[in-house]
Amino acid sequence: MTAWTVLIPVKGLAAAKSRLRGARAPRERLALAFALDTTRAAARCRAAGRVIVVSNDAAVREAVAATGAETIGEGPGGDLNAALRHASAAVRAGDPRAHLAALTADLPALRPADLAGALAEALRHPRAFVPDAPGTGTVLLTALPDAGLAPGFGPGSAAAHRASGAAELRGAWPSLRRDVDTPADLAEAGRLGLGPHTAALGVMSQDMQGTVATFDDQTRSGTVLLDDGTELAYDTAAFDASDLRLLRLGQRVRLETGADGTVTGLALPTM
Numbered sequence: 001m002t003a004w005t006v007l008i009p010v011k012g013l014a015a016a017k018s019r020l021r022g023a024r025a026p027r028e029r030l031a032l033a034f035a036l037d038t039t040r041a042a043a044r045c046r047a048a049g050r051v052i053v054v055s056n057d058a059a060v061r062e063a064v065a066a067t068g069a070e071t072i073g074e075g076p077g078g079d080l081n082a083a084l085r086h087a088s089a090a091v092r093a094g095d096p097r098a099h100l101a102a103l104t105a106d107l108p109a110l111r112p113a114d115l116a117g118a119l120a121e122a123l124r125h126p127r128a129f130v131p132d133a134p135g136t137g138t139v140l141l142t143a144l145p146d147a148g149l150a151p152g153f154g155p156g157s158a159a160a161h162r163a164s165g166a167a168e169l170r171g172a173w174p175s176l177r178r179d180v181d182t183p184a185d186l187a188e189a190g191r192l193g194l195g196p197h198t199a200a201l202g203v204m205s206q207d208m209q210g211t212v213a214t215f216d217d218q219t220r221s222g223t224v225l226l227d228d229g230t231e232l233a234y235d236t237a238a239f240d241a242s243d244l245r246l247l248r249l250g251q252r253v254r255l256e257t258g259a260d261g262t263v264t265g266l267a268l269p270t271m
């Protein structure tokens with residue numbers, strides 16, 4: 001399998017995630033948790049040989065280093081694209097044939113398999129990109145050994161990357177496309193299942209509710225339909241933790257979920 005070098009740019013925390021004011025945790029802590037969860041998922045992706053966080057922020061670099069990922073400074077450019085050009089040049093100086101991928105650091109629901117799927121598709125194009133869920137931004141930009149990364153991140157970057165000749169990758173990869181800029185984005189990411197660093201901030205501590213869609217009384221497991229139409233499975237352990245004897249179809253339940261978004265407990269809304 002091709003070992004990509006994944007560059008994850010992280011802005012200084014003092015200036016990060018300005019649109020997240022008003023969320024249930026301080027902006028700086030959210031931005032750092034997003035970066036740590038993104039880095040953790042990338043490090044667990046089998047297609048990622050190296051994961052390098054690109055940041056000038058000492059607190060970011062220290063926290064990332066503690067997880068075992070590499071860090072590099074931004075160089076003199078002063079913005080995101082300059083930081084990525086600097087990091088790309090540093091990587092290619094040591095390994096001229098490196099496969100380069102730039103991944104934004106605001107993907108707290110990222111699953112390694114979604115990233116692996118996109119990187120596998122990216123092998124078919126000299127340069128490729130994955131737009132974010134709204135379709136206007138970019139979450140992943142890739143370059144094979146004979147191509148430069150040529151980053152064009154910023155507002156409207158999907159159009160910029162398309163115009164630059166990068167191939168648009170069309171897989172679903174919901175956790176990869178779910179970047180978080182606003183409290184509404186964070187709620188969407190929570191529905192996909194937050195990584196442990198973000199989950200630990202308790203931002204999704206409101207209870208989720210839904211109705212029982214299936215219940216198998218042999219295995220004591222089944223599925224619940226959330227109010228937004230998402231279907232979530234609960235397993236035997238989650239049911240057994242609930243102290244309920246059975247569930248009726250259509251019954252209203254409150255759900256507890258773990259850091260990875262899986263259901264860990266069920267209760268009646270009144271309990």
Ligand SMILES: Nc1nc2c(ncn2[C@@H]2O[C@H](COP(=O)(O)OP(=O)(O)OP(=O)(O)O)[C@@H](O)[C@H]2O)c(=O)[nH]1
Nearest residue numbers: 009010011016017018019054079080083104105106
């Ligand atoms: N190293 C580095 N990373 C950056 C810089 N600007 C943005 N980033 C990162 O690039 C990614 C996408 O940036 P945005 O979604 O605009 O995030 P943001 O700038 O923190 O958020 P807003 O204040 O809401 O625009 C995030 O991972 C940021 O941390 C920069 O100047 N240097």
Ligand SMILES: C=C(OP(=O)(O)O)C(=O)O
Nearest residue numbers: 137138153154155157181
């Ligand atoms: C910098 C970008 O992120 P956002 O649109 O989330 O600001 C981008 O998509 O290029």
